[in-house]
Amino acid sequence: MDPIISARGIQRSFGKHKALRNIDLEIKKGESVAIFGPNGAGKTTLLKVLSTIIMPTKGNVIVNGIDLRRDSSSVRELIGVISHQTYLYDGLTARENLRFFGKMYGMERSLLEERIRELLGHVGLLGRADDRVGAFSRGMKQRLSIARALVHRPEVLFMDEPYTGLDQRSAKAFENVLRALDKDKVTKIMVSHNIERAMQLCDRLIVMDRGEIVYDRMAKEIEGKEDFKLAYSSLICMDTDAEGVSNLW
Numbered sequence: 001m002d003p004i005i006s007a008r009g010i011q012r013s014f015g016k017h018k019a020l021r022n023i024d025l026e027i028k029k030g031e032s033v034a035i036f037g038p039n040g041a042g043k044t045t046l047l048k049v050l051s052t053i054i055m056p057t058k059g060n061v062i063v064n065g066i067d068l069r070r071d072s073s074s075v076r077e078l079i080g081v082i083s084h085q086t087y088l089y090d091g092l093t094a095r096e097n098l099r100f101f102g103k104m105y106g107m108e109r110s111l112l113e114e115r116i117r118e119l120l121g122h123v124g125l126l127g128r129a130d131d132r133v134g135a136f137s138r139g140m141k142q143r144l145s146i147a148r149a150l151v152h153r154p155e156v157l158f159m160d161e162p163y164t165g166l167d168q169r170s171a172k173a174f175e176n177v178l179r180a181l182d183k184d185k186v187t188k189i190m191v192s193h194n195i196e197r198a199m200q201l202c203d204r205l206i207v208m209d210r211g212e213i214v215y216d217r218m219a220k221e222i223e224g225k226e227d228f229k230l231a232y233s234s235l236i237c238m239d240t241d242a243e244g245v246s247n248l249w
């Protein structure tokens with residue numbers, strides 16, 4: 001089976017700084033991938049390149065057979081992104097925000113309204129559906145941005161530290177939403193600093209350091225958290241960023 005994402009020779013520079021050096025990555029449909037690494041390793045940059053937010057300086061990305069450089073708008077229809085940026089409009093209600101994004105993806109009205117109700121229920125915001133987002137707390141905005149990313153039933157979901165701002169109950173609800181995506185074989189790619197959660201949710205673990213992939217294993221090949229921790233510590237250049245390790249566990 002062809003991979004749903006195939007990245008070849010990806011480089012991305014910011015001025016003289018090489019944030020991504022030479023990334024080759026293939027991800028199969030339905031895979032759940034966690035990406036770890038110290039601060040500044042290039043995780044967010046990789047996610048931004050794969051999700052069409054920024055273009056690579058060199059290299060090619062194919063998503064579901066579509067070349068990202070040739071047709072990034074078709075790639076955007078296939079993907080959802082949860083990141084630090086919520087992409088929500090404060091002046092609109094929760095429901096109006098989701099309606100706006102659903103219409104943007106050309107969803108049919110009655111299906112969209114049903115999908116909005118379903119997602120607001122999943123993220124625990126049905127009771128606040130008609131309140132303006134400007135009045136929401138950070139965690140509520142994060143929950144709504146999860147619904148926003150899923151409204152058009154994407155085939156690939158990119159998540160950059162999606163737990164930020166979620167309390168324990170919301171984190172559990174979010175995990176249930178993620179697990180429910182498995183039956184539709186949605187591909188999930190998550191940048192995380194939380195090994196416990198990522199090992200529970202993901203079937204493949206990748207470590208990046210200084211713009212490169214330095215570790216790429218299936219979770220079932222790893223003995224446990226301690227095994228992974230040891231491998232991680234031996235791979236990461238500790239002197240450049242010791243904090244990156246301490247905030248992982």
Ligand SMILES: Nc1ncnc2c1ncn2[C@@H]1O[C@H](COP(=O)(O)OP(=O)(O)OP(=O)(O)O)[C@@H](O)[C@H]1O
Binds near residue numbers: 017018040044045046
């Ligand atoms: N827009 C930008 N302009 C200049 N440099 C950037 C930009 N975005 C990222 N970088 C640099 O690229 C490198 C990789 O950054 P990136 O955000 O991808 O790291 P990260 O692994 O996600 O880190 P963190 O764990 O802190 O979120 C860093 O050195 C960062 O300073």
